[in-house]
Amino acid sequence: MNSVNDAHGFRSVGADAREFRTVGAVARLADVSVRTLHHYDAVGLVVPSGRTGAGYRTYSDDDVERLFAVLAYRELGFPLDEIRTLLDDPAADALTHLRRQRDALADRIDHLQAMATAVDTLIEERTMGQQPTPEQLREIWGDDWTGEKYEDEARERWGETEAWAQSRERTARFTTDDWTTIKAETEALEADCAAAMAAGVRPGEPAANALAERHRLSIDRFYDCDHAMQVCVSGMYVADERFRAHYDARAEGLAQWLVEVIAANAAEHGG
Template identity: 45%
Template sequence: MTDADGLTVGQVATALALTVRTLHHWDEVGLATPSLRTNAGYRLYTAADLERLHRIVVYREIGLGLEQIRAVLDEPEADVALALRGQRDEVTRHLGRLEQLRTGLDRMIEAHERGILLTAAEQAAIFGPEWNPDWPAMARRRYGDSVQWQQYAERSASRTPDQWHEVTAAMTDLDAELAAAMTAGDAPGSERADELVERHRAAVSGFFPVSRSMQVCLGRMYEADPSFTAHYDRLSPGLTSWLRRSIDASARAHGIDPETAAWE
């Protein structure tokens, strides 16, 4: 094609894999305007116009904005290499962000599959000798399709070993205070018991949101599951039952019938 010839907007759009709308926009903003016009008034792109369009497409594909492209093409003093280096630096920063995103996604996937992103040795050091490293896998098999498992996994994905230490220490302190309150004779429904029930719900909500109704269900599960019963009763005989009754009393005080409480 010579400058005496010309291509229509549709022909150029097809040749460069662009849309007619894009070419019209570039024409409107003065970035790439057809140089010829037919007797009927239709605009045509010359060979020189097409070369400019090729350069625009290349620069756009590497991420330059339209104003940057205009400067590179139209300003005689423009430092093209400098502009390209700047874009390269931006691409490098973007790749760094994408790498961080990929790492986060990998951790999220692993957390959904494993529950806790700690080695067996780290789990033993953080959670203590009672901890069974098979428990997360067992929990996933049992609850993996639940919303709560998804919430638990997503929070787990962002937790560091130090943060797990903090969570475990808070739970250990709470367990000790539960045992101390029962031993001191604080009855379910007392001010002290109600305070500890609220702390228990807040602590468990660190893994997934727990409503009062759900907490009632947890109390029932503690009594029914031998591993939970053994854990609490080892701290103080009868603590599992005391905690369940305290949770029930708190629920009643908030208008919830423990007998009809459901997992939400």
């Protein structure tokens, strides 16, 4: 029988044979190295179903599906031995694995969201010229991040967010005069916002939009802050009681007013 390889690395043998992907094609498809595929084969994790006449590995659609299941579990931090046990469970089908992975991802998302909120909170604290006490830091980080509990894992899996890296890089260059200026500008911005709210300025009006832009730029000097990011940050002003208390101490209702002003301005900019 004649065999052919197409441009995608598929190999078919005879009219009734199913198509198989070569190891190179699968490596490109899954964005892994050929060496990784060879290792997975050697440890019995993803064993290719076919071989060419010359003895080269070929992968069926089921093999590729198993590979992606392995990669998903690896991304979630499962060790290879545990992944093999899970995938070889005769009582678990592909849908079972997908549901299990979805649950694990939901837990990861919740954890990352808690981390992101904590980082945003600390950035906002520094923006307002405040230095949290150790007790406040513990409260901000909460139970999802205590000391070095997740530090090594976070560095290995996710690294640092671009915003946090930018903030650390930029603030490292700030002088005492810079911090004094930032504190004065922040004070002036909050005073102007309180005055605008007292004067009846409504979200979406030009004066309100101008204040929203000043607010966005006050964050942008720490890290790149587009309108969508600004909306996310402002959510803390009502979700976090400390921020709400800070703004409402200047003018009752200022936290909510500022959130609405930022949202209206962002909507005009497509944020």
